[in-house]
Amino acid sequence: MSEIDDISESKSVVFVTVGTTSFDALVRAVDSQEVREALFRKGYTDLVIQMGRGSYIPSKSNGEDGSLSVDYFTFSPSIAEYLKSASLVISHAGSGSIFETLRLRKPLIVVVNEDLMDNHQSELAEELAERNHLFCARPQTLYETISAMDPNSLVPYQPGDATPVAKFINRFLGFVDE
Amino acid sequence: MENGSSCFFSCVGFLNFPILLIIGASTLLLFRILYVIHRSSKQLHNRPPGPLSTLIILGSGGHTAEMLNLLGVMQMDRFKPRYYIAAATDNMSLQKARVMEDTLKNKAEADTICTSDFLQIYRSREVGQSYITSVGTTLAALAHALWLMIKIRPQVILCNGPGTCIPLCAIAFVFKVFGIRWSSIFYVESIARVKRLSLSGLLLYKLRMADQVFVQWPQLKSKYPRANYVGHLM
Known part of the structure; x- marks a missing residue:
């Protein structure tokens, strides 16, 4: 937690999250030299990677040599804190982290895991990318997406509303609303 | 005419009584x-x-x-007691549900405190398990689901996707059929x-096991017209 508190105004953090499993292809992609340089050119100073159960270990860097500072961890109960402190989020395609990030109105790049068997996850990311709420990439196109992206072009996501379903269920069961 | 009907009755006579019973019973069951x-x-x-006692499948x-x-937006005093079920391998979901129930309790007055229960269910097949062993585990999971449903006998079931909802909803449907x-x-x-639709959604929709199916995207509504399009919930 102290790391989060220490973040000063001058820092601009990119937070990468792979979720509860592993997504080595994503960690490897953000750890690549070209992606690190592209992020640094865009003005980001820090890269924090939540790598989950993955086996690929990114190379740490303290950023003293005028490059991106890189740090990583496996899991944390306070992902929300990392999301809040980030200026850009690069996430796996799980709906949980997508909507958590969108609600915080953080620029978001969703990277679809093509190794998953039942790959329905790309549906959501592609649909939301079409509506300009986020950028959608694959591990091998992450560099191009970062280079070409303009976070200001994103449209803020209007959070949905569950009350119509609750009302429908109440009516269906014969509960009368006051 | 006379001949015809006597032939009919003699034909029926050849059929065994148990077979007639089975035919009659299955016709009744079908209706x-x-x-x-x-x-x-x-x-x-x-x-x-x-x-109403409510089963929530996480x-x-x-x-x-x-x-x-x-x-979070439902009138929880109408849906109680509440039973939460999650897969035995999933520790996070019930924990999150507990946190939510605790905040409800803190908000509520002492007299409106309601009961909630948190249960785990065996999954029929874990990721990567072989198909041969999964026959046994599927049967065990079904028996466990049946035992839980006999204990709970919910009046309302809320579910949104995990595969564990299929045996539970199927058992609930059987309970409905047999009164x-x-x-x-x-x-x-x-x-x-x-x-x-997900496999769970498709099964509940096609087999008409769910009373109502809700979808969050218009593309799904046009593909599955009996579903209710309700916009984004998140």
Whole structure:
């Protein structure tokens, strides 16, 4: 937690999250030299990677040599804190982290895991990318997406509303609303 | 005419009584199933007074977040006691549900405290398990689901995607057919499903096991017209 508190105004953090499993292809992609340089050119100073159960270990860097500072961890109960402190989020395609990030109105790049068997996850990311709420990439196109992206072009996501379903269920069961 | 009918009766005589019984019973059962499906699609007209016991089926990650988000806007005093079920391998979901129930308790006055229970269910097949051993585990999971459903006998079932909801909803449907317990089954398809229903959603929709299916994208509504399009929940 102290790391989060220490973040000063001058820092601009990119937070990468792979979720509860592993997504080595994503960690490897953000750890690549070209992606690190592209992020640094865009003005980001820090890269924090939540790598989950993955086996690929990114190379740490303290950023003293005028490059991106890189740090990583496996899991944390306070992902929300990392999301809040980030200026850009690069996430796996799980709906949980997508909507958590969108609600915080953080620029978001969703990277679809093509190794998953039942790959329905790309549906959501592609649909939301079409509506300009986020950028959608694959591990091998992450560099191009970062280079070409303009976070200001994103449209803020209007959070949905569950009350119509609750009302429908109440009516269906014969509960009368006051 | 006379000849014909006597021939008919003698033919029937050749059939064994048990076979007739089976034919009769399955015809009755078929009509009962059709009736249950028909009545399930209509608004509940004879709701027992008071709150309804509710079974909430949680799945991992995004599914649980969506379900808790829906529960957050429901009038919880109408749906109690509440039983939460998650897969035995999923520790996070029940923990999140507990946190939500605790905040409800803190908000509520002492006299409106209601009961909630948290249960785990065996999964029929874990990721990567072989198909041969999964026959045994599927049977064990079914027996466990049946045991839980006999204990709970819910009046309302809320589910949104995890595979564990299929045996539970199937058992609830059987309970309806045999008059053991009438339940209203609501299935809310995950927001992650944009173009195709999940396997759970497809089964509940096609086999008409769910009273009402909700979808969050217009593309799904046009593909599955009996579903209710309700916009984004998240």
